[in-house]
Amino acid sequence: MALSEFSKRTWTEQSSPCSSGTSRLESEAVSRFSYDPLLIPGLLQTQQYAEALLEAHFPPLDEETIEQRVAARLARQALLARKNPPIVFVFVVEEAAVRRMVRSVDVMRGQLEHLLQCSAMRNVELQIMPAARGAHSGLNGGMVLLESGDRKQYVYVETQDIVSVRSDRHEVSEFWLRYGMLRTQALSTEESSRLIERMVGEL
DSSP, X not given: OOGGGGTTOOEXXXXXXXXXXXXXXHHTEEEEEEEESSSOOGXXXXXXXXXXXXXXXXXXXXXXXXXXXXXXXXXXXXXXXXXXXXXXXXXEEEHHHHHOOOSOHHHHHXXXXXXXXXXXXXXXXXXXXXXXXXXXXXXXXXXXXXXXXXXXXEEEEEETTEEEEEOOHHHHHHXXXXXXXXXXXXXXXXXXXXXXXXXXXXX
16 A cells, blocks of 8 residues: 555554554655653664564464564564665654563663664664653653654654554644654653663663
8 A cells, every 4th residue: 555545534443563554654765753651662773572462462472473473573673774765764752661660671772772772873863861850841641753754744643552643734733843842841862872882880
């Protein structure tokens, strides 16, 4: 399905590693901006961190399903290095999400170091929303904003494994305005890297 077919649609789908609508939108996007309040986003997760999250899923997943989902998540990360055309990524992540201890100190140290490596990529910007900020414009929940090569804009939100996608111009515009405010309220990319480095040193 071409991106043009999404331009006037709103739909909801069950979230999976290969949800057809969102996977197509992401694969053909030229920019992807996200706000993640609870966890480190899948595109930036290490294998060990992803495994720990899926092992905590309820109802429990069998080992084969966990392996399949981890493999799909890691394969999706190839988007970070896509060159033709490259995708511009911006991640705004809550400090609490980065500090959440998932499985063990070793897993978190590896995950934080991976965040620093990803944030050094020329097409990736990572900003941490500090806990000291208190109330801010993203507290209604996470979001992903996408822009296609023909400059159509989309937004999707996910909660409890359900993904809702919006493409109405006026509705999507409000999300982009909200995201712009989020970026001004978060730490800069340099400040965010220094904070993550301090977190590594604290482990």
